[in-house]
Amino acid sequence: MRKSLFVIALSCAFLQAADWLTDGGGPQRTSWQKDEHILNKDNVKNLQIVWKIQLDNKPIEMHSLFPPLIVDKVNTAAGPKQIAIVAGVSDNIYAIDVLTAKIIWQKHFEYPEPKRRGRATDPLCPAGLTATPIIGPPNAAGNRTVYALAGDGEIHSLNVADGEDVAVPFQFGYPYGKSYALNMWNDVLFTTTAQGCAGNPNQMWSVDLKDPKHKVMTYSPKSGGLWGREGAAIDESGVAWAPTGDGRYDPATQTYGNGLVGAKVEGNELKLQDYYIPKNWAWLQSRDLDMQVTPAIFKYKGKELMIAASKECRIYLLDTKAAGGDDHQTPLDRTPLICNEEVNFASAGIWGAMASWEDSKGTRWILSPFWGPSHPDFKVPISNGPVTHGAIVAFKLEEKNGSYKLIPAWMSRDMDQAEPPVIANGVIYAFGSGENTEQAYPDRGLDDNSPERIHDSTHAVFYALDAQTGKELYSSGDQIKSFVHFGGLSIANGRVYLGTYDSILYCFGLGPK
Amino acid sequence: MSLKCCQKGLCATLFALNFAAFAPAQNWMAVGGDAQRSASVRTDAHISDESVKDGVMQPLWKLQLTGSPTPPVIAPRLITYKGFKDLLYVGTSADNVVSIDHTVGKVFWETHLQYDSLLVPVKNGTATCPAGMTAAVSLAAPLAPPLPPAPRGGRGPGTQTTGPGRGGATTAPPTVATLPRPRRTPGAVYAVSSDGLIHSLNQHTGADLVPAARFIRGNAKVHDLISVANVVYAVTSDDCGGAPNAVWSIALENNLVSEWKTGEASVIGLAFATDGTLYATTTKEIAALDQKTLKVKAEQAGPFATAPMVFKFKDKEYVAAGNVSGHVFGMDQVTLALLVNVPGHGVSMGTALASWEEPESKARWILAVRGASVVGFKVVEENGTITFKEAWKSREIASASAPIVVNGVVFVLASGSASSSAVLYALDGMTGKELWNSGTSIAGYSTTGISSGGSKVYVGTHDGTLYAFGYLLPRE
Numbered sequence: 009m010r011k012s013l014f015v016i017a018l019s020c021a022f023l024q025a026a027d028w029l030t031d032g033g034g035p036q037r038t039s040w041q042k043d044e045h046i047l048n049k050d051n052v053k054n055l056q057i058v059w060k061i062q063l064d065n066k067p068i069e070m071h072s073l074f075p076p077l078i079v080d081k082v083n084t085a086a087g088p089k090q091i092a093i094v095a096g097v098s099d100n101i102y103a104i105d106v107l108t109a110k111i112i113w114q115k116h117f118e119y120p121e122p123k124r125r126g127r128a129t130d131p132l133c134p135a136g137l138t139a140t141p142i143i144g145p146p147n148a149a150g151n152r153t154v155y156a157l158a159g160d161g162e163i164h165s166l167n168v169a170d171g172e173d174v175a176v177p178f179q180f181g182y183p184y185g186k187s188y189a190l191n192m193w194n195d196v197l198f199t200t201t202a203q204g205c206a207g208n209p210n211q212m213w214s215v216d217l218k219d220p221k222h223k224v225m226t227y228s229p230k231s232g233g234l235w236g237r238e239g240a241a242i243d244e245s246g247v248a249w250a251p252t253g254d255g256r257y258d259p260a261t262q263t264y265g266n267g268l269v270g271a272k273v274e275g276n277e278l279k280l281q282d283y284y285i286p287k288n289w290a291w292l293q294s295r296d297l298d299m300q301v302t303p304a305i306f307k308y309k310g311k312e313l314m315i316a317a318s319k320e321c322r323i324y325l326l327d328t329k330a331a332g333g334d335d336h337q338t339p340l341d342r343t344p345l346i347c348n349e350e351v352n353f354a355s356a357g358i359w360g361a362m363a364s365w366e367d368s369k370g371t372r373w374i375l376s377p378f379w380g381p382s383h384p385d386f387k388v389p390i391s392n393g394p395v396t397h398g399a400i401v402a403f404k405l406e407e408k409n410g411s412y413k414l415i416p417a418w419m420s421r422d423m424d425q426a427e428p429p430v431i432a433n434g435v436i437y438a439f440g441s442g443e444n445t446e447q448a449y450p451d452r453g454l455d456d457n458s459p460e461r462i463h464d465s466t467h468a469v470f471y472a473l474d475a476q477t478g479k480e481l482y483s484s485g486d487q488i489k490s491f492v493h494f495g496g497l498s499i500a501n502g503r504v505y506l507g508t509y510d511s512i513l514y515c516f517g518l519g520p521k
Numbered sequence: 522m523s524l525k526c527c528q529k530g531l532c533a534t535l536f537a538l539n540f541a542a543f544a545p546a547q548n549w550m551a552v553g554g555d556a557q558r559s560a561s562v563r564t565d566a567h568i569s570d571e572s573v574k575d576g577v578m579q580p581l582w583k584l585q586l587t588g589s590p591t592p593p594v595i596a597p598r599l600i601t602y603k604g605f606k607d608l609l610y611v612g613t614s615a616d617n618v619v620s621i622d623h624t625v626g627k628v629f630w631e632t633h634l635q636y637d638s639l640l641v642p643v644k645n646g647t648a649t650c651p652a653g654m655t656a657a658v659s660l661a662a663p664l665a666p667p668l669p670p671a672p673r674g675g676r677g678p679g680t681q682t683t684g685p686g687r688g689g690a691t692t693a694p695p696t697v698a699t700l701p702r703p704r705r706t707p708g709a710v711y712a713v714s715s716d717g718l719i720h721s722l723n724q725h726t727g728a729d730l731v732p733a734a735r736f737i738r739g740n741a742k743v744h745d746l747i748s749v750a751n752v753v754y755a756v757t758s759d760d761c762g763g764a765p766n767a768v769w770s771i772a773l774e775n776n777l778v779s780e781w782k783t784g785e786a787s788v789i790g791l792a793f794a795t796d797g798t799l800y801a802t803t804t805k806e807i808a809a810l811d812q813k814t815l816k817v818k819a820e821q822a823g824p825f826a827t828a829p830m831v832f833k834f835k836d837k838e839y840v841a842a843g844n845v846s847g848h849v850f851g852m853d854q855v856t857l858a859l860l861v862n863v864p865g866h867g868v869s870m871g872t873a874l875a876s877w878e879e880p881e882s883k884a885r886w887i888l889a890v891r892g893a894s895v896v897g898f899k900v901v902e903e904n905g906t907i908t909f910k911e912a913w914k915s916r917e918i919a920s921a922s923a924p925i926v927v928n929g930v931v932f933v934l935a936s937g938s939a940s941s942s943a944v945l946y947a948l949d950g951m952t953g954k955e956l957w958n959s960g961t962s963i964a965g966y967s968t969t970g971i972s973s974g975g976s977k978v979y980v981g982t983h984d985g986t987l988y989a990f991g992y993l994l995p996r997e
Contacts (some may be wrong), residue, residue, distance in 0.1 A: 293997045294598070294624070295605045330816045351625070352604040446602070454600040454705035 026500040028078040028082030029139040031189035032361060033430065036305035038243035039363035039375075039497075040064040044432035045502035046502030049331065050073040050413040052435050052472040052517060055482045057073065058503065058517035059109035063509040065096025066512040069126075069134035069463075070443070072097055074189075075496035075506025077143050079152055082255040082271055084112060085170045092170060092498075092505060093143065094513055097136040099159050105169060106503060106515065110210065113171035114373075117158035124206040129457045131493070133186055133205035135159055138494070139239070140189035142197070143168060144217075153215070155197060157187050163215070163222075178222040180215050182208035187256060189239035189302075191248065196273050198240050200250045202233025210234060212271050214278045225278035231255030236302030237360040237494065243305050245313055247272045247281050251316060251339070253301040257285045259336075266292045266299055268316050268324075270331065284324065284332035292320055296353035298402075302361035308372050309328075309407055313340070315364060315374050319357030320349035321383065323376055323403070325412055340412040341346035346386050346401055347378045356380030356455075360496075361428040365475070372405040373413060373475065375436065377426040379445065390418035392478050398426035400438050402478060418478035424466065428498045429473075430504075435481065437504050442491035470506060487513060497501060522727050532957055549595040549974040550662035551747035553873060556793040556926065557831040560875035560888075563991040565928040567976040567992035571928050573947045580962045581977060581989040583628030589616025590981030591657035594710075595623070595974025601725040603629070605703055607975050608724065610660070611987060613722050614653035618712050619723060621987070631885055632727035637740035638964035642715060643762065649742075650761035657969070658712045660724075664749060665795040706855065711748045715740060717764075719771055734776040739765040743830065745791045748773075750812070758787035758800065765800045768801045768815055779806070781815040790828020790873060794838050795856050800829040802842050809840075809857055821850075821857040826870040827889070827923075832886045833878075834900050834907060838842040843870040847891050849906055851897065863909050868892035873923035873970070875931070877950060886912075886950065888924045888931060893917040894932050895924050909932040913953030918946055922970045925978070926950055932978050937966030945980055947973070947991060963988055 026043035032466015033039050047055075048464040065072060077093040084091075091112060099117040102109065119138065126133020141156040148285055152168040153175075153458045165175035169261035180197070181187045185208030187199040195217045200207050201411035211228035232254030236239070240248035247270040248345045271278050297320040305314045305328060312328045325341040332338055348356040356379050363375040380396040392399075408414045420426070423440030430437045447456035467489055472482035490510035498505045504516040554560050565717040567577055573803065574745035601608075607624040615635065620629040635644050636653070646652030678849035702934025707725040714720060717740075737743055737755065746755040754770045766788055768781040784804035791852040793799055797812035802825035809819040827843040831854070842854040847865020852858060873888025878885050886898040887909055894917055914932070919941075929950040937943035944960040944968050965982035972979050977991035 204538050288995055288997055291994050294607070294994060296600075350603055353600075354604070356604075448602045450602045450728075451707070451723070453602075453707050454724060 012112055021025065021355070022366045025080045027080055027500040028076070028500045029073050029143040029172045029480045030077065030191060032238040032241070032304070035193055036237055037190055037238050037240040037302050037361060038304045038306055038428040039361065039366040039428060041430060041432035041499045044354055044499060047518070048319045048437060049434050049474050049481060051079060052481045054518050055179060055472060055516050056518070057484070057487055058271060058515045059266055060512050060514045061104065061109050063094070063096060063100070063102055063469060063511045063513060066098040067509055068097045068136045069129070070493035070509065071136070071460060072493070072509045072514060073135045073495055074140040075466070076317045076498045076505040076507065076513065077141060077154065078106070078498055078505070079143050079168055080373070080501060082169050083150060083171045089124070089499060092513070093141060093154050093168065094507060095137055095141050095156060096511060097134055097138060099137045101141065101156050101166065101171070103168065104513070107204050107516065115166060115171050117160070117164060119158065119160035119162070122160060122206065122509070125184045126186070126205045130205045130461055130495055131458045131461060135184045139187040139199055140186055142190040144192060144274065155190055155192070157181060157190060157199060163351060172321060181213060182206060186270055187213070188237065189234065191222055191240050191242055193242045193246050193248070197345070198242065198248045199226055200234035200236065200239050204233065210253070212240060212248060212269070212278060212510050214248070214273055216273065216276070219276070225270070225273060225276060225282055227271040227278040229255070229264035229269045230262065231268070232298065235300050237496070238302035238466070240242050241303045241305050241314070243314070244269070245272070246329065249303050249305070249314060249328070251301055253300050253490065254293060254296055254298040256293065258290045260273060265289070268299055268326070268331065270328070271490035282331045283336055285337050286318070286324070286327055287337045292318060295351050297348070297351070297357060297470040301358055304362040306364045306366045306372065306406060315362045319348065319355045319359065319364060322516070323358070323374065323414060325405070326347035343403065343413050343414050344386055345383045346376070347380050347383050349381070349383050353379065355445040357429065363429050363431060365431040367434070370494070374403040374418070375429050375431065376401050377428050381427050386416070388416040388419045388478050392419060392421040392480065395422045396417060397422050397424045398440060400429050400436060400478065401472065420478040421480050423471065425467065427492065428496060430480065430499050431475060432476045432499050436478070437497050437499060438473060439468050439470045439492065439497065439506060441493065443493050465509070468506065468508060470504070470514070474499070548597055549593070550661065551594060551659040552592060552657045552970070553790070553792065553828065553830070554972065555666055556662045556664055556747065556749055557795070557875065558790070558792040559740070559830065559832065559877065560873065560923060560925040561877040562928065562973050563877065563880070566975050568890070568927045568930055568954060569952055570949050571903055572929055574696065577642040578947055578957045579993070580959065580988050581991060583986050583988045584626065584628065585614050585984045586619055586987055587617055588613030588985055589968065589983050590985065591989045592677055592972040592981065593621070593970070593979045593987070594658055594972065596660060596704070596708070596724055598701060599707070599724060600703045600705050601978055602752070606843060609974065609979065610658050611981070612654050612656065612658040612712050614651060614655070616654045616714050617955045618658055618710060618727060620724070620727060622865065623977055623989060625996070626989060628725040632722060633719055634712060634718070636714070636716045637733070638716035640716070640739040640762070643740045649759050649877070651742070653715050654712065655712050656755055658710050658741040659746045659748045659753070660710060661708060662746045664793055664797055676876070704904050707824045711746060713737060713743045713752050713755055715848065717741060723734060730991070734771065736771045736778060738762060739771055740764070747791060749793060750797070754791055754799065756788035756791060764818060765821060768799070768810065769813055779813055779815045781817070788826055792829040792831050792840070793842070794831050797884050798854070800831065800840055802827065802829045804962065807842055807852070807857060811973060813985070819857040822860065826872070828873045830876055832876040832887065832900070835902065839907065841874055841876070841887055841890050843874060844872060849887065849889050851907060851909060853924060857917045860906055861909050863898065863911070865891065871921060871923050873991070875924045875926050877926040877929065879929065879951070888926065890921040890933070891993065893919060893921065895931060895953065915948050915953040916955055922967065925971055925973055927973045927978065930956065932971060933981060934971050936968070939966065941966065943967045943980060943982060945978060959990060964996060
């Protein structure tokens with residue numbers, strides 16, 4: 009025990025001021041931690057579970073803990089601390105001292121039971137808090153606020169240091185409306201909704217925190233739902249981009265299903281700015297292969313670009329200033345099918361969110377998780393073994409004479425339902441969720457139900473990969489005991505965090521060696 | 522397998538037809554398409570006289586099956602354990618039932634129905650009594666056809682709308698119909714194997730939903746299989762395998778078998794009125810049968826050559842059938858009294874009729890193969906009764922199959938022979954003018970009819986090949 013504490017304290021001594029303030033690491037959702045200086049590809053083989061903590065959050069349907077937010081140098085009553093803010097689906101927020109693994113404070117949002125809720129056993133529409141919170145910038149006094157959207161649709165503004173309300177809660181979304189991860193741009197909060205849970209419309213939502221009336225501004229693409237796991241990604245001009253899920257494309261009626269929409273706050277309205285619809289949207293709709301992945305936005309050679317994907321299992325490269333070109337349907341580049349030869353809507357294809365980073369040589373990398381076997385026609389220069397359950401695939405972005413190309417680089421080892429990766433200091437951190445993702449069965453057809461999926465789920469496995477080759481550098485093996493649904497990785501200051509269905513938060517870091 | 526789509530000027534027409542791809546689906550549930558045996562798909566998002574002229578009918582795929590295929594039946598969009606699928610089901614003479622995703626032209630599942638009878642299976646059949654499974658499979662067919670959607674879907678030019686953002690103009694479809702809701706739970710595919718058992722197969726897997734039940738004597742020549750209101754009907758003819766010529770039914774809830782034996786007369790086919798009355802034509806007569814007991818309610822002397830067909834004209838149903846001398850009859854639905862008798866002049870008659878209603882004028886058309894041509898009759902009212910007016914006669918089509926109609930386009934197969942291959946023709950339903958033919962795309966001849974669904978027409982040939990022609994939703 010003393011030795012462990014010594015190691016933890018030693019690790020602490022070298023910690024740099026890196027934060028992870030929002031799902032996907034930033035408004036652009038690249039999932040790239042640029043300020044990591046402790047973990048590297050030489051030492052991650054020594055990763056171990058530094059601590060794990062059982063939280064009293066009660067899972068609802070398949071949901072439990074959302075990706076932790078990490079903020080360093082928080083001035084608490086007990087002095088400056090690095091804190092992990094973790095949200096749980098049963099309307100819980102936990103602030104955990106990452107050095108001691110002790111809960112500093114916790115908050116449970118109470119409210120009258122909403123009149124409407126999703127169908128019992130439906131994994132798509134859990135009651136409770138479903139949006140990963142977000143931590144705002146420090147105020148003049150250096151204090152930070154975490155914004156959390158409770159299951160009743162109210163935004164709570166809590167002091168990160170002590171959990172106290174710093175503002176009166178206000179209504180933002182529908183009760184039990186299944187909001188996705190919060191994002192923020194110039195004091196405007198964004199979220200998206202999907203699946204029409206509890207009668208909630210599928211749309212993009214925003215509210216200006218500076219507006220004393222907190223007018224809720226919405227934009228609806230009239231589609232099946234904006235269900236990118238990390239909500240919307242925001243570009244440099246403040247346009248929030250979100251995939252639109254299943255639906256039709258009919259510009260005559262402003263219907264933008266099976267695509268990607270960008271909306272921006274103008275005055276006190278949230279207005280559509282641009283959109284991209286794949287040319288084969290009708291095929292995507294007919295097979296439920298919708299665009300449903302949070303894009304990642306990044307700068308490349310002076311241009312702001314964006315990557316998006318679909319369950320069809322291909323990646324689109326788009327210009328945020330002209331997504332899809334003049335006809336809104338021509339991307340800068342589009343990969344071949346990476347997976348999902350079977351054309352499955354449930355357990356194959358690209359799910360979750362994209363990721364991107366740039367190495368020291370200036371090479372821009374594109375990362376995508378996918379589920380199911382890799383497509384037999386898709387070839388990568390570096391393969392790390394046969395892929396049957398999912399993997400991370402990496403592309404390099406190249407530009408020649410204004411023409412952009414996504415060049416396949418490597419594919420990781422097999423992962424049981426690979427989830428969105430995060431990148432830090434030349435290492436990719438990824439995990440197979442171990443979640444059973446079946447929604448239909450041979451004898452019954454469609455019967456998506458939580459009890460059966462929970463029963464048939466296994467456990468997550470956390471990996472560290474060489475970012476240049478995808479080679480496995482570390483695997484958690486069977487140390488994680490439960491699966492992950494709608495959870496995700498966070499990384500800062502030599503620690504990688506992952507919450508599981510059984511409401512255990514794991515913290516991986518370097519071991520005694 | 523070959524896949525082709527969107528060639529030459531077709532893209533423009535498809536754009537006009539729009540990406541709207543999704544008019545409410547009408548399924549081809551049994552031989553003749555529906556319980557009335559209209560052989561008609563009333564609307565189709567991509568097949569119309571205009572689009573066929575512009576080249577929509579492309580050879581899409583062909584699959585080599587084991588055994589000669591019977592005309593496929595087509596299910597609605599399904600959510601299966603392997604994803605959303607557009608499935609057709611085809612039975613073959615090898616006692617196989619094959620499920621094919623017709624949008625991609627791939628086999629989804631294949632089930633062999635093991636022979637289970639004390640009778641020795643017939644290995645080598647004859648033209649009159651072929652070996653193996655003879656009846657096309659069936660899906661559950663409603664007694665009344667679903668209400669027709671918008672007229673002749675897919676017509677009309679695109680419109681100009683302005684997209685947001687860069688202000689660029691985008692040519693867009695005028696309307697985009699809603700994709701039909703997919704079916705979530707697996708229904709049944711009904712098949713009578715050569716041993717005479719009725720199989721209820723899971724549409725998603727091909728597995729027996731319930732144990733197969735004894736229905737008809739093995740090695741019979743079974744055809745006109747159809748499932749209506751949880752009862753499966755079929756007929757037997759030509760005394761094949763020692764089975765009596767008869768109309769048969771089996772109630773699926775208790776496997777109770779009923780029959781109406783027709784003696785020496787072979788049964789030609791079945792059709793239902795929307796009140797459940799069942800009509801059977803034989804080489805001797807036509808009879809109206811009780812849906813449950815198969816007891817005769819009315820009769821009319823024959824002999825007949827075609828299966829019966831029930832059609833609606835001005836809110837009243839009638840029965841039509843043709844005889845061996847080329848006559849086409851229209852009969853009262855209740856009494857089977859002759860109302861129309863179009864002289865045949867001794868020409869030969871095809872095996873089934875077809876009927877469709879022109880949605881704008883509500884004109885009712887009856888189609889028959891007479892001699893070497895398809896003839897289009899318009900149903901008109903004269904002196905308080907109906908009559909059939911010959912409106913057009915097609916070009917000569919050798920050994921023409923029973924015609925079918927898709928959104929006002931008539932399709933008929935020149936069946937070919939041992940020395941000539943089959944050719945599929947598309948005719949304008951209003952004029953009979955040839956719009957398209959499949960040329961040399963089909964190798965081999967066909968002994969069964971054609972069917973349609975999902976903007977495609979399917980042709981099976983004697984050598985076990987199933988061809989699909991029509992429109993393929995672009996995947997890329």
